[in-house]
Every structure is written in C-alpha cells, then in structure tokens.
Amino acid sequence: MTERAPGQPSGYIRDHGVHPPLDSPGYRSTALRHPKRDLVLLPHMLTEVTAPLLGEDRVGESDNDLTRQHADEPLGQRIIVHGRVRDSDGRPVTHTLVEIWQANAAGRYRHVADNWPAPLDPNFTGVGRTMTDAQGRYRFVTIQPGAYPWRNHDNAWRPAHIHFSLFGRAFTQRLVTQMYFPGDPLFFQDPIWNSIPDPGARERLVARYDHDATEPEWALAYEWDIVLRGREATPFESEVDDE
Amino acid sequence: MRYETTPSQTVGPYLRIGLEWPDGPFAAAEGTPGGFWIRGTVRDGAGEPVTDALVETWQAAPDGRFDHPDDPRGAVSRPGFRGLGRCPTDASGEYRIHTVKPGPVPGPDGPQAPHIDVSVFARGMLHRVVTRIYFPEEEAANAADPVLSAIPADRRPTVVASRDGADYRFDIRLQGRDETVFFDI
Numbered sequence: 001m002t003e004r005a006p007g008q009p010s011g012y013i014r015d016h017g018v019h020p021p022l023d024s025p026g027y028r029s030t031a032l033r034h035p036k037r038d039l040v041l042l043p044h045m046l047t048e049v050t051a052p053l054l055g056e057d058r059v060g061e062s063d064n065d066l067t068r069q070h071a072d073e074p075l076g077q078r079i080i081v082h083g084r085v086r087d088s089d090g091r092p093v094t095h096t097l098v099e100i101w102q103a104n105a106a107g108r109y110r111h112v113a114d115n116w117p118a119p120l121d122p123n124f125t126g127v128g129r130t131m132t133d134a135q136g137r138y139r140f141v142t143i144q145p146g147a148y149p150w151r152n153h154d155n156a157w158r159p160a161h162i163h164f165s166l167f168g169r170a171f172t173q174r175l176v177t178q179m180y181f182p183g184d185p186l187f188f189q190d191p192i193w194n195s196i197p198d199p200g201a202r203e204r205l206v207a208r209y210d211h212d213a214t215e216p217e218w219a220l221a222y223e224w225d226i227v228l229r230g231r232e233a234t235p236f237e238s239e240v241d242d243e
Numbered sequence: 244m245r246y247e248t249t250p251s252q253t254v255g256p257y258l259r260i261g262l263e264w265p266d267g268p269f270a271a272a273e274g275t276p277g278g279f280w281i282r283g284t285v286r287d288g289a290g291e292p293v294t295d296a297l298v299e300t301w302q303a304a305p306d307g308r309f310d311h312p313d314d315p316r317g318a319v320s321r322p323g324f325r326g327l328g329r330c331p332t333d334a335s336g337e338y339r340i341h342t343v344k345p346g347p348v349p350g351p352d353g354p355q356a357p358h359i360d361v362s363v364f365a366r367g368m369l370h371r372v373v374t375r376i377y378f379p380e381e382e383a384a385n386a387a388d389p390v391l392s393a394i395p396a397d398r399r400p401t402v403v404a405s406r407d408g409a410d411y412r413f414d415i416r417l418q419g420r421d422e423t424v425f426f427d428i
C-alpha cells in the first residue's frame with residue numbers, strides 16, 4: 001500500500017528518446033502506419049500505473065524450454081538465454097510474464113505467412129513463456145535462430161533475433177522488443193536495428209555470450225538484461241516488491 | 244544506480260505465434276453479467292485494413308478498482324475479470340474484446356469518465372501506440388474528463404466508441420483522415 005491520495009499516483013519516467021521513431025523511412029512498412037498528428041500528453045493516473053499481474057497459470061510446463069515441446073528435439077544450436085528484468089531505478093521486476101517467439105535454426109517461422117524456401121522443423125514451434133522470479137530473473141532454453149530474408153530493400157536480411165514481450169507492473173512499462181546476438185554481421189543493413197537513434201541504446205539489445213552459464217556438453221549461453229521504465233518519484237512505500 | 248531503458252522494436256509480421264492466446268479477447272469471461280463485445284477495424288494511412296496488428300486493452304473493474312497493489316484503495320481480485328484483453332487483427336483487420344464497462348477511476352480533480360487504455364502493436368510499428376476508449380452514453384462524465392478535455396474538440400470523437408446493438412464499435416485509424424488520437428505516455 002502506498003500513502004498517495006487517490007488519483008495521485010506517482011508516474012513513470014518518459015523515455016521517448018530511447019525508442020525508435022514510428023516514422024522511420026528506412027523501414028518501409030512504417031510509411032502508412034505512423035501517426036502524423038501530435039500525440040496528446042496523458043498524465044499517469046491509476047489506469048496507467050497498474051497492469052495485469054498475471055500468474056503462473058499463463059505458463060505451461062515446457063513453455064520455458066523451446067527444445068522440449070515436441071516428440072523430438074529441434075535441430076540447431078541449443079542455447080540458454082537468461083537475464084534479469086529491472087526498472088530504471090534498478091529494482092527487480094518480479095513475478096512478471098515474459099513471452100518470446102522466434103524463427104527456427106533455418107530462419108523460418110512457424111507462421112502461415114512465412115513461406116520463404118527454408119525448412120520448417122516439425123519439432124520446433126518457436127514460442128516460449130516464463131515468469132521472472134523473486135529477483136526478477138528469467139531463463140529460457142531454445143535454439144539459436146537463423147537469419148531470414150525480407151523484401152524491405154535489395155538483398156535485405158534480418159539479423160538473428162528473439163522477440164520479447166513484457167508487461168511489467170504498469171501499463172506504462174509495457175514493452176515489446178527484440179534480442180540480438182553479439183557480432184552479427186547483418187546489423188549494418190538492418191533498418192529495424194538502425195531505427196534506434198542512439199547507437200549505445202542499440203547495443204542494449206545485444207545479448208552477451210555467457211560462458212559461465214553454459215552447460216558443458218549440452219548448451220551454450222547468452223545473458224540479456226531488460227530494463228523497463230522506472231518511477232518518476234519514489235513514493236512513500238511500505239510494500240515489499242514481492243506480494 | 245540508474246539503468247538505461249531497453250528500446251522497443253516491432254512485433255514484426257509473425258506476432259500471432261507468440262502473442263495470441265485462446266482466451267486473449269476475454270478481459271471479462273464469457274457469460275459475465277453486463278458483458279459485451281468491443282469490435283473494430285485497424286486501418287493504415289491508405290485506409291487499408293491492417294491484418295497483422297495486435298490490440299491490447301487494460302481497464303478497471305465495474306467498481307473502478309484495479310487488482311493491483313498500487314491502487315490506493317487496495318487490490319481486489321474478481322473471478323472472471325482479468326481487465327486485460329488481447330486480440331490480433333484478422334484477415335479483414337478486425338479485432339474483438341469481450342469485457343464489461345469499467346467504473347469511474349479517480350483522477351486529479353474527481354473521477355475520470357469510464358475508459359479503457361489501448362495499445363496497438365503491428366508490423367511496421369517500431370513502438371506501440373496508445374489510445375483510450377470512452378463510452379458514448381457517458382456524455383456528462385466525458386465532458387468533465389481531464390484527458391478528453393485536453394484533446395482538440397474536433398478530434399475527440401476518434402476516442403469515443405459507438406453503440407452497435409448491445410455491443411460497441413471502436414475503429415482505429417493509424418494515420419490520415421480521422422486519425423485516432425494517440426497519447427504520449
């Protein structure tokens with residue numbers, strides 16, 4: 001429980017400068033899908049500082065291991081992807097749903113509209129879900145996704161990536177993003193990666209190879225931390241992060 | 244210690260495999276007393292339906308409260324009411340959310356009009372856009388609402404749903420003529 005008067009919650013820090021502009025001509029699909037009128041300022045009130053606090057019921061037994069959702073294992077390099085979810089004040093975002101989806105090792109998604117000539121893998125759906133723990137940590141087991149071609153520009157290829165979706169604890173914290181892999185040679189020509197204005201901010205989407213987290217004779221590992229927006233002012237709180 | 248936030252990226256064209264839930268459209272369970280559908284079409288700047296978008300909604304319960312510790316009145320859980328709706332658009336660009344009418348939520352100077360917060364994600368959108376759904380029968384509350392009042396009068400209709408029998412329609416225009424009002428949050 002906070003000690004704020006009703007209707008006077010503390011808001012969340014606006015971090016617009018970090019995110020790509022909706023109008024990013026290098027990514028052609030943005031042309032007809034970005035608002036042209038000015039945005040209207042929305043003060044953060046109760047609807048904006050709350051969010052669905054979803055529970056373990058959203059997560060099935062093998063949802064955090066994308067290599068164990070079928071009769072056999074998918075082809076590809078088995079990897080562990082783990083990290084922490086924090087807010088910009090460094091507070092762990094605990095017990096929050098993390099959803100991922102990705103292409104298979106050949107760069108093909110199990111989606112009706114993805115029909116480029118790379119094989120589907122009968123043992124790979126490419127969808128995962130997990131909850132962060134009491135320290136804000138998450139962990140998935142999956143396979144290294146492949147790069148895939150698209151028609152945005154001549155000989156366009158997306159760097160290998162995993163899509164991440166998070167709710168956090170407030171509507172303002174909602175984030176959908178992509179995790180990339182270190183040293184990918186395809187960054188230079190990717191308008192989605194390059195749409196992020198600050199080169200330093202782009203690097204925050206790149207996972208770190210984590211040899212300490214590998215499992216010998218079983219899986220390589222990558223560490224990737226996620227930071228959601230923090231509070232504008234720390235309200236007087238007697239609650240603990242963990243309910 | 245300050246941490247820099249993680250930038251947004253698009254959901255891309257294949258969001259349905261990761262973000263579609265069988266029960267996603269049900270912010271309120273089927274059969275909930277007072278339940279109704281909100282349906283709408285998402286369109287782009289050429290007026291074409293956007294067939295690969297995701298619409299997400301978040302709202303208070305009918306008594307205006309949230310199942311969340313930051314609600315100063317205390318968190319209250321209600322069976323059958325999740326408050327979150329999530330629906331990808333179909334081949335005609337339409338989404339649908341089954342819900343109940345939210346109650347008034349406290350604002351800075353008294354209650355806000357009943358409203359639903361909406362996020363739209365899509366291929367071709369590097370970050371979500373955010374809007375609100377208001378209800379057409381709430382004329383007095385809408386007239387006094389601080390958020391609606393901050394919107395130029397000629398654009399307010401873009402964030403007010405229309406009646407559709409027992410249900411509502413709320414179309415979303417990402418760009419162009421009758422562009423929906425989107426918020427800086």
